Amino acid sequence: MAYIKWAFIAIFWSLVAAFFHYTLPQVDIVRITDTYEKRIDPGENRWFWASADVGSDGTVPNRDVFFIQTRRVGDDVMVYRNEDTGWGWPPYFKFDTSNLQAEAADLRSTAAAPQYVALKHYGWRNEFFTIFPNAVSVRPVDGPDAPKGIPWLNIVILTLFAAFVYAVWVRWRRFRRARIDPKLEELQDSWEATEDAVAERGNRLWRWLGFGGGR
Structure with a gap:
């Protein structure tokens, strides 16, 4: 019985830790390489996509989603989605998806002339399940060693x-x-x-x- 008790406790706190790790904001220092828009048909991973943008038809099964392609300081690739959270969960009250996409597009740079940015996001990246973290804000920084705050x-x-x-x-x-x-x-x-x-x-x-x- 003691093993069952401690196993239950370990599972419970692991779920709590995973919930906070997914929900709370994180900041990455990255270089934006491209921005694009893609038609998405959420399937089994629909829990990891936000709802339709505020003011749009939420009954449509598929929709266009903005994406931001980046490279981290170590030169590995990271792709972020850019969706409104609206009044839903997590409570970021994000309504400025189009504005953020325009800001990200304006901050694109090349490896020859890099412009690093601090990109705030929440969520996980999982290639197997096609899960992307959701970008919340972006701001230019001085370089790859800039403090995240x-x-x-x-x-x-x-x-x-x-x-x-x-x-x-x-x-x-x-x-x-x-x-x-x-x-x-x-x-x-x-x-x-x-x-x-x-x-x-x-x-x-x-x-x-x-x-x-x-x-």
Whole structure:
């Protein structure tokens, strides 16, 4: 039972960590190589695509999605999608997809004359499932070694979450000590008393059958 308990705890916190890693914003220092638009038909990976842009027909099964092609400092390729989040989840309230695409297109550069940018995004890149992180904002920086900045929003959210978890844990311990532990002790005492009563009746029956003074 202990292994099952700790396995459940490990799975739960792994899911929590994955949720925050996917949802919270991250910043990459990249060089934009191209921007384009592509018709997308979301399938089994539809959970990793945002909804249709605000003001458009959300009932259409496919739609055009903006993409931003980049190269990171190590020269590896990273492709981002550029979709509105609107009023949905995650709550970035992003409505400026077209403006962001125009900014990204204006910041394109070549390897001979690189212009690096800090691209804020959320989500994951998975080539097997065709999943792309969603770009949130872009701004030019001085070079590939430019600081990404302190992630104040992430720090605040994770601190508040840790405080919430600690508060729930403290109240649960108090509730358990005040309500559950006494009941468990009563059940244990009752069970032990029942065992003693059963044993005493067995001894009486044993003596009644003439087998001496008990077992």
